[in-house]
Amino acid sequence: MRRLEPIESRRLAEHWASEIARHATRPWKIMEVCGGQTQAIVKFGLDQLLPPEIELLHGPGCPVCVTPLEMVDRALAIAQVPGVIFCSFGDMLRVPGTDGDLLRLKAEGADVRVLYSPLDALTIARQNPGRRVVFFAIGFETTAPANAMAIHQARQRGLSNFSALCSHVLAPPAMLAILQDPEQRVQAFLGPGHVCSVMGLSEYEPIAAQFSVPIVVTGFEPLDLLEGVCLAVRHLEAGRSGVDNQYARVVQARGNPASQALLEQVFEVCDRKWRGIGLLPNSGLRLRDEYRAHDALSVFDVGEITTEEPAECISGQVLRGLKKPTECPAFGLRCTPESPLGATMVSSEGACAAYHAYGRRSVPAARLARGAEGFSP
Amino acid sequence: MSAACPVPVGRYSQIVLGHGSGGRLSQELLEQVFLPAFSGATLAALEDQAFLSVPSERGARLAFTTDSFVVSPLFFPGGDIGRLSVCGTVNDLCVGGAVAHSLSAAFVLEEGLPIADLKTIVASMAATCREAGVEIVTGDTKVVDRGKADGVFITTSGLGVVPPGRALSISNARVGDALLVSGPIGDHGVAILSVREGIDFETSLLSDCAPLTSLTRAMLEIGANIHCMRDPTRGGLSSVLHDIARHSRVGVWIDEARVPVRAEVRAASDMLGLDPLYIACEGRLVAAIAAEDAERVLATVRAHPLGQGAALIGKVVAEQPGVVRMRSRVGGERVVPLLSGEQLPRIC
Numbered sequence: 001m002r003r004l005e006p007i008e009s010r011r012l013a014e015h016w017a018s019e020i021a022r023h024a025t026r027p028w029k030i031m032e033v034c035g036g037q038t039q040a041i042v043k044f045g046l047d048q049l050l051p052p053e054i055e056l057l058h059g060p061g062c063p064v065c066v067t068p069l070e071m072v073d074r075a076l077a078i079a080q081v082p083g084v085i086f087c088s089f090g091d092m093l094r095v096p097g098t099d100g101d102l103l104r105l106k107a108e109g110a111d112v113r114v115l116y117s118p119l120d121a122l123t124i125a126r127q128n129p130g131r132r133v134v135f136f137a138i139g140f141e142t143t144a145p146a147n148a149m150a151i152h153q154a155r156q157r158g159l160s161n162f163s164a165l166c167s168h169v170l171a172p173p174a175m176l177a178i179l180q181d182p183e184q185r186v187q188a189f190l191g192p193g194h195v196c197s198v199m200g201l202s203e204y205e206p207i208a209a210q211f212s213v214p215i216v217v218t219g220f221e222p223l224d225l226l227e228g229v230c231l232a233v234r235h236l237e238a239g240r241s242g243v244d245n246q247y248a249r250v251v252q253a254r255g256n257p258a259s260q261a262l263l264e265q266v267f268e269v270c271d272r273k274w275r276g277i278g279l280l281p282n283s284g285l286r287l288r289d290e291y292r293a294h295d296a297l298s299v300f301d302v303g304e305i306t307t308e309e310p311a312e313c314i315s316g317q318v319l320r321g322l323k324k325p326t327e328c329p330a331f332g333l334r335c336t337p338e339s340p341l342g343a344t345m346v347s348s349e350g351a352c353a354a355y356h357a358y359g360r361r362s363v364p365a366a367r368l369a370r371g372a373e374g375f376s377p
Numbered sequence: 378m379s380a381a382c383p384v385p386v387g388r389y390s391q392i393v394l395g396h397g398s399g400g401r402l403s404q405e406l407l408e409q410v411f412l413p414a415f416s417g418a419t420l421a422a423l424e425d426q427a428f429l430s431v432p433s434e435r436g437a438r439l440a441f442t443t444d445s446f447v448v449s450p451l452f453f454p455g456g457d458i459g460r461l462s463v464c465g466t467v468n469d470l471c472v473g474g475a476v477a478h479s480l481s482a483a484f485v486l487e488e489g490l491p492i493a494d495l496k497t498i499v500a501s502m503a504a505t506c507r508e509a510g511v512e513i514v515t516g517d518t519k520v521v522d523r524g525k526a527d528g529v530f531i532t533t534s535g536l537g538v539v540p541p542g543r544a545l546s547i548s549n550a551r552v553g554d555a556l557l558v559s560g561p562i563g564d565h566g567v568a569i570l571s572v573r574e575g576i577d578f579e580t581s582l583l584s585d586c587a588p589l590t591s592l593t594r595a596m597l598e599i600g601a602n603i604h605c606m607r608d609p610t611r612g613g614l615s616s617v618l619h620d621i622a623r624h625s626r627v628g629v630w631i632d633e634a635r636v637p638v639r640a641e642v643r644a645a646s647d648m649l650g651l652d653p654l655y656i657a658c659e660g661r662l663v664a665a666i667a668a669e670d671a672e673r674v675l676a677t678v679r680a681h682p683l684g685q686g687a688a689l690i691g692k693v694v695a696e697q698p699g700v701v702r703m704r705s706r707v708g709g710e711r712v713v714p715l716l717s718g719e720q721l722p723r724i725c
Binding site: 116 | 574633634635650681700702704705706707708709710711712714
C-alpha cells in the first residue's frame with residue numbers, strides 16, 4: 001500500500017468532506033465503534049471537516065478501556081507472585097487497578113515485561129523453565145487469534161509454565177447492547193475494520209436488519225473514516241440499512257477462516273463484564289476446559305476479586321455514545337490521564353483520553369483555524 | 378583487588394573489576410585503549426585536571442553542558458554509544474551558538490565487557506571528535522560488577538565558547554518567527570527500535586546521529602536573525618516545540634504536512650503505535666528564525682550535507698501562549714500534547 005503525499009491527503013479529505021456535505025440534508029448521528037477510529041478522528045480533527053448536520057458518537061471499542069477493573073486487579077495480584085514473569089502489551093501497564101498499576105509494580109521489582117507479540121511470551125517461558133510466565137490476553141477479536149495461537153502452541157509444546165490471563169471481548173454484543181438501550185441515539189455505525197478482518201461481515205447482517213441501521217465497516221486512516229462517514233450518510237439519506245464495506249482492501253466478507261477456526265478451538269463464548277458498561281451476555285471469550293492448564297485464572301488463586309468504580313465517572317455513558325467526554329464535570333479536573341477516574345480516560349484509544357490529549361477542553365471552535373492564517377501550502 | 382595486582386591488561390579480552398582499581402590494570406587500560414584513541418596533548422599530560430585557556434575576547438561567554446548515555450544496544454545502525462556520547466554533548470553546545478572545543482568523558486564499565494567492544498567505541502568517539510572539531514581533554518573510568526550496569530555507560534561534559542553578541546535562548550522565540558527543522562525526524566529512535574525489537578524494514582534505516590558543528594556554524598555565519606535553536610532528542614520534536622512555547626511564552630503552530638518524516642519511520646510508527654513527533658533524533662535541530670530571514674536560513678541548511686531534508690514546518694503565534702497546535706495532514710486542527718510517561722526507554 002502506498003502512503004499518500006500530504007498534499008494528496010488534504011485534497012482527498014476536502015473531496016470527501018464536500019461529498020458528505022452535498023449528501024447530508026438533515027442531522028445524522030453516526031457511531032464509530034473502535035477506539036482506534038475515535039483516536040484518529042480527534043487526532044486528525046476529522047469532525048472539524050464535517051458539516052454541522054453530522055455528529056460522530058464515540059463507541060465502546062477501546063480494548064484497554066473496557067477491560068474490567070477486577071481483571072486489572074487480578075493482573076496486579078499475579079504479577080506480585082514471587083517468580084512470576086508477567087507479560088503484557090504496553091497499553092495495559094498504565095491502567096490503574098484498585099491499588100496501583102503494573103508500571104509501579106515493575107518499579108518496585110516485579111518482573112513485568114512489555115511485548116509486541118504474545119508468541120514472545122512463549123520464548124520467555126522456554127528460556128525460563130523454573131519460572132511461571134503469564135501473558136495478559138486482552139482485546140477484541142483482533143488480538144484474540146494471536147493470543148489463541150500462543151496458548152495453543154504452549155499446549156502443543158508442553159510449556160507448562162506458560163499461562164494466559166484472558167479477558168477477551170466481542171464487538172457485536174456491545175453494538176447490540178447500545179442499540180437496545182432506550183436512550184440510544186445511534187443511527188448508523190462505522191463498523192470495526194480490524195475485528196471484521198478476522199470475523200468477516202456475517203455477524204453484522206442480523207444487527208443491521210433487526211434495528212434497521214446501516215453498518216459501514218471502516219478502516220482507521222483519516223481518509224478511510226471520511227469515506228466511511230460519506231457511505232453511511234448516503235445510506236441514511238436513501239433509507240437503506242445493511243452492511244457495507246469501506247475497508248475492502250483489508251476486510252473480506254468471510255473474514256479469516258483460519259483465525260476463526262483457531263478461536264473456536266481455544267476459546268468459548270462467555271458472559272463478560274465490561275468496564276464502564278457492566279455485564280453483557282455472550283460478550284467475551286474464555287479458555288476452553290482443554291486449555292485449563294494454561295488459564296491463569298485456574299493456575300493462580302485470584303478468582304474472588306470484586307471492585308467498585310468511582311460513582312462520579314460517566315464512562316459508561318461515554319462508551320455508549322450517550323455523552324461526550326466534555327460533558328463530564330470531572331473531565332480534565334478530577335479525571336486526567338495521569339489520574340483517571342474510569343475506563344475512557346485510561347487508554348490512548350479511550351474517548352476521554354483522546355479529547356484530553358488533543359486539547360478538546362476550553363478551546364472555542366472559532367479559534368481553531370486561526371493558527372493557519374498566512375501559512376497555506 | 379590491590380593496586381599491586383600484577384596482571385597485564387593484554388591478558389584479558391574482557392573488562393575485569395581490576396580495570397577500575399586505579400592500579401596497574403587501570404593504567405594499562407588507559408595506555409592501551411584510551412590514550413591511543415584520544416591523542417590530544419592536554420589529555421596526554423595525564424594531570425588530574427585539564428588546563429584550558431580562557432577566551433579573552435570581551436563579551437565572549439563559556440558554554441558548559443553534560444549528558445549521560447545508556448543506550449541499548451551499544452551498537453546500532455548508523456552509530457554506537459561512543460559516537461552518540463560525543464554528538465549529544467557537542468550538539469547541546471552548538472545549538473546554544475557555542476563553538477565546542479573540549480570534552481570530558483567518564484566511563485562506567487560492566488565487568489565482562491569485551492575489550493574489543495570498548496576499543497571500537499573509543500575509536501568511534503575519537504573519529505566523531507575529529508568530525509566535530511573537539512578534543513577529549515580529561516576522563517575517568519570505573520568498573521562495576523557484572524549485572525550492575527549494561528556493558529558501558531558514558532558521561533560526557535563539554536565546554537564551548539559563545540562569541541560576543543550571540544544570544545540564542547529557548548526564551549527568545551518571537552511571534553512571527555518561522556520554525557525550521559533540519560531534516561527528517563525520528564530516524565534515531567526507530568533505528569534503535571529496529572535492532573532492539575528485531576523489526577526488519579524494507580530498507581535499512583540509519584540513526585541520524587551526527588555532530589551539528591558545521592551546520593550550526595554555517596547557519597550562524599550568514600548573519601540571519603536566529604532567535605533560538607534546540608536539538609530534538611528525547612521527547613522528539615514535540616518536546617522542543619513545547620519548550621519554545623513555554624519558555625518564550627508564545628503559541629506554536631505547525632503544519633503536519635510539512636514535517637519531514639521518512640517512509641520507514643512512518644511505517645514503523647504506525648505498526649508500533651508510536652508518533653514520530655515524539656521519537657528522538659540525534660543529529661537534527663529546530664530553529665526559530667525571524668520570518669524575513671527564514672528562506673535564507675533554509676537555503677543554507679539545505680545546502681549542508683546534514684540539512685538536505687530541512688523544512689519550514691510552522692510559526693510562532695501570539696494565540697494560546699504555552700500551547701502547541703498542529704494542522705493535521707488532512708486539514709483538521711488539534712493540540713499537540715506533551716509526551717506523558719516514557720515512549721521508548723534507553724534511546725540515548
